Amino acid sequence: MLLNRSERSYKRIIVIGGGFGGVELARKLKDRDVEVLLIDRNNYHTFQPLLYQVATGTLASDSIAFPLRKMFKSQQNFRFRMAEVERIDHENKFVHTSVGTYDYDYLIIATGATTNFFGNKEVERYALPMKNIVEAQNIRSYVLQNFEEAVLRKNMSDRERYLNFVVVGGGPTGVELSGAIAEIQLHMMKKDYPELSSNEMNVYLIEGMGKVLGALSEKSSRDAERYLKELGVNIVLNTTVTNYDGNTITLSNGESIPTKTVIWGAGVMGQFPEGLDKEIIQRGNRIQTDGQCRVIGMQDVYAIGDVAAMMTEKYPRGLPGVAPAAQQQGKYVAQHIMNNMNAQESEDFEYFDKGSMATVGRNRAVVDLKSFHMNGFLAWMTWMFVHLVSIFGFRNRVVTFVNWSIKFLTKNSGIRLIINKYQRPQPMDKVITEVD
Ligand SMILES: Cc1cc2nc3c(=O)[nH]c(=O)nc-3n(C[C@H](O)[C@H](O)[C@H](O)COP(=O)(O)OP(=O)(O)OC[C@H]3O[C@@H](n4cnc5c(N)ncnc54)[C@H](O)[C@@H]3O)c2cc1C
Known part of the structure; x- marks a missing residue:
């Protein structure tokens, strides 16, 4: 049992x-x-990268997740x-959760981000x-379900929407995902679905800016674009999504693509419990802090x-939304709290940018380290090494390494199981009719 504030002699630090x-931080x-x-x-814990x-289907979900109790x-x-933290009462120093209320001496909000559909409800309804992990599993199931649906249809025109895969957002997530889907077309489709021709499958990457990997160097951006094209990905730049009704995606350039699968990697926004003043919520739904990670206007509350x-x-515009920034802030706040308890001052937080990287299918990646750029096989090996050492848990590292080695040797993309069939939301008009 956890002791109440009045019963304990030590400070409690709650990390959400x-x-x-x-x-x-913990x-x-x-x-x-x-x-x-x-x-x-x-x-x-989820290893989101x-x-x-x-x-x-390259990795099973338990290879990139690690139980928190075991970790500590x-x-x-x-x-x-x-538990789900529902509300913060910062005046009385309590957090209200789905399993009870806990008091704190220091509170850290480390709740991360969620997908931002920029208010387009119809896109939100149908795009993935x-x-x-649950959302990643949904994508795996749904991509495979669409292959199964496609083989049931005699006419090419009927199969089209099941075999067009659209990824929205040309950042690292969109680039890595579209490259990996293109590899399914190259290496898996012919073997598993002899009734289908791989020419019938199309992968599209839609990006609003004039280049992919806009946050990386010019060279990385160009290399990634070239790699994607070599894999057969159709890159559509300077174009945004205007609508998606579950069957056809329409674009700002006037074109439309018939597709059952739109994967949304175009935006994120902060997520947090209730109880924060609106004035401190900034662009991207993020909580404003001072230079020492303290939430503006809230005593002993930090956001990282x-x-x-x-x-x-x-x-x-704020620090980049990447794992090293979160980790460095976590480390910093732990020390800040210790200093605070010992009545010592702390210097402001300073982010150390270690560089950026993205992989584009097998054997290809781009890496930016300060002014140094790497591409191709060497960059891919670097990417694999960095990710391998960063995953939590010895077992997860070994399993991931074995999976990657098998994929490298056999070009086989591993897990092709539809365990939980993904149920798409019903079209809006159908829901309204049913309610009527
Ligand atoms: C697909 C993808 C690929 C990425 N690739 C990279 C990459 O290659 N390199 C890189 O550096 N970064 C990458 N990122 C970004 C990186 O994962 C994030 O910057 C990082 O996870 C942020 O860490 P965080 O601690 O702020 O939040 P998170 O890691 O998101 O953790 C937030 C935690 O809070 C929990 N939570 C949220 N709300 C509540 C609540 N109300 N109650 C209880 N629990 C709650 C969540 O369950 C979650 O466990 C990627 C992100 C995604 C989605």
């Missing part, structure tokens, strides 16, 4: 969210004279509750997001990672 930021408080209570709606490999099994001052908006001179 067991993502990259929350986990790093770890840094090991052996400190405080209680760390981590609350997450899931009992596991490899979600696209779950979505395309040797940390004496650690407690965990699997990829922010967590994707949910936080720390605007600095170098990053006037």
Whole structure:
């Protein structure tokens, strides 16, 4: 049982969210004279950078997830509750959750981000997001379901919408995902679906800007575009999505593509519980902090990672939404709290940018390290190494390495199981008729 504020002699630090930021922070408080209570709606940490490999069947979902209790099994001052945090009462220092109310001395909001459909309800209804394991599994099932549907149809024109796959957003997620789907076409389709011709399948990548990987160097952007084209991906630049009704996607350039599968990687926005003042919510639904990760106007409350908006001179629009930024802030806040408890001042947080990378199918990647650029096989090996050492858990690393090795040797994309059939939402007009 957890003790109440009046019953305990030590401080309680509540961390909402067991993502990259929350986990790093909790770890840094090991052996400190405080209680760390981590609350997450899931009992596991998700390694989001490899979600696209779950979505395309290279990895099983348990290879990129790690149980939070197991992660902290040797940390004496650690407690965990699997719960949804619903509301923060910062005046009385309580968090209200789906399993009860807990008091805190320090609170860290590390709740990350969710998919942003920019208010387009119809797109939101039918497009597939990829922010967590369940959503990645849905994509895997749905892509395979569409192949199964396609083989049932005699006419090519009837099969078309089942074999057109559209990925929206040309950032790292969209680039990696569209490359991996194109590899399904190249290596799996012919073997598993002899009734279909691989020429019938099309992969589209839609990007609103004039290039893919806009946040990376010019060279990386150009290389990634070339790799995608070599894999057969149709890249549509300077174009946004105007609508998607579940059967046809319409674009701002006036074109439309018949498709049952639209995967949305075009935007994210912060997610957090209720109880925060509207004035401190910034662009992208992120919580404004000062230079020391403290939420503006809230005593002893910090926000870190994707949910936080720390605007600095170098990053006037906030820090980039990447794992290293969340981890560095987690580490920083752990030390900040210790300093605060010892009545010591802290320097402002400074983000150290380690570089960026993205992979485009087998054997190809791009890596930007400061002013140094790498591409091709060497970049791909670097990408694999960095991801392998970053995944939590020895077993997960071994399983991932074995899977990648098998895929490299056989070009076989692994898991092709439809365990839970993905049920698409019904068309709006049908729902309205049924309610009537
Ligand atoms: C598909 C994809 C690919 C990516 N690729 C890369 C990459 O290659 N490199 C890179 O650096 N970054 C990448 N990122 C971004 C990176 O994953 C994020 O920047 C990072 O996860 C942010 O960490 P965080 O701790 O802020 O939040 P998260 O890791 O998102 O963790 C948030 C946690 O909070 C929990 N939570 C949220 N709300 C509540 C609530 N109300 N109650 C209880 N629990 C809650 C969630 O369950 C989750 O566990 C990628 C992201 C995605 C989606």
